[in-house]
Amino acid sequence: MNGKVGYDDTPVIPGSKWRVHDSNRPQPRIVAPGTESAQDKAGKAPSDAVILFDGKDLSGWIGKGGGAAQWKVENGYMEVVPTTGNIQTKAPFGDCQLHVEFATPEKVEGDSQGRGNSGVFLMGLYEFQVLDCYDNPTYADGTTGAIYGQYPPLVNACRKPGEWQTYDIVWIAPRFDGARLVSPARVTIILNGVLAQHDKELQGPTQHRKLAQYQPHPPVGPLVLQDHKNPVRFRNIWYRPLTDYDQT
Numbered sequence: 001m002n003g004k005v006g007y008d009d010t011p012v013i014p015g016s017k018w019r020v021h022d023s024n025r026p027q028p029r030i031v032a033p034g035t036e037s038a039q040d041k042a043g044k045a046p047s048d049a050v051i052l053f054d055g056k057d058l059s060g061w062i063g064k065g066g067g068a069a070q071w072k073v074e075n076g077y078m079e080v081v082p083t084t085g086n087i088q089t090k091a092p093f094g095d096c097q098l099h100v101e102f103a104t105p106e107k108v109e110g111d112s113q114g115r116g117n118s119g120v121f122l123m124g125l126y127e128f129q130v131l132d133c134y135d136n137p138t139y140a141d142g143t144t145g146a147i148y149g150q151y152p153p154l155v156n157a158c159r160k161p162g163e164w165q166t167y168d169i170v171w172i173a174p175r176f177d178g179a180r181l182v183s184p185a186r187v188t189i190i191l192n193g194v195l196a197q198h199d200k201e202l203q204g205p206t207q208h209r210k211l212a213q214y215q216p217h218p219p220v221g222p223l224v225l226q227d228h229k230n231p232v233r234f235r236n237i238w239y240r241p242l243t244d245y246d247q248t
């Protein structure tokens, strides 16, 4: 093969500029994988991840009214301080693989949507529910792993209150051409290593008691974590942008 590991005489793959087994097709970048989260400590992010929260401070985040984020940081995690408001990343981003670890309060208080409620909002608009759903019935599309108000998770894979849980989310932002929706947002969600949503098309920004409807917005937006008046904890938050991996 003259030192080449592929071919230059094969057919071109439809929809691509590359031949089958093309020698010149770029090699996938090498990424050192992270370690999985454990109950006693956060895992390590992959080598090319953008770290949004490293367990030390909230310097990458802003709080209510654009001021400093008021949530508590201790022991490598952040914790919602009820009524201080949602927090959001200073930096916006779009298509991504997002990793978030969370723990609902060990001390169980309230029920249904009042127990360990928070949320992970991609682009500040699309909520993937965080709730203590261990032995806590609630409406299905408000379960942890749900696309809030649209799709319940495939299964309830929640751990016990106080235990660390993992969200791994593959997010494809919606595309707009002016006011027109070109393609809806899509998401795949793995909760605690278990598939909760598989390539679901969102109907629009998530809503409480209302139908979703798309409104045009930029291709990037901040990650928002919800203050729903429960002291939910978060740690080890990172993402990997996906747009630079397209080799079609």
Ligand code: MG
Binding pocket: 117, 118, 119, 127, 129, 130, 226, 228
């Ligand atoms: Mg919520």
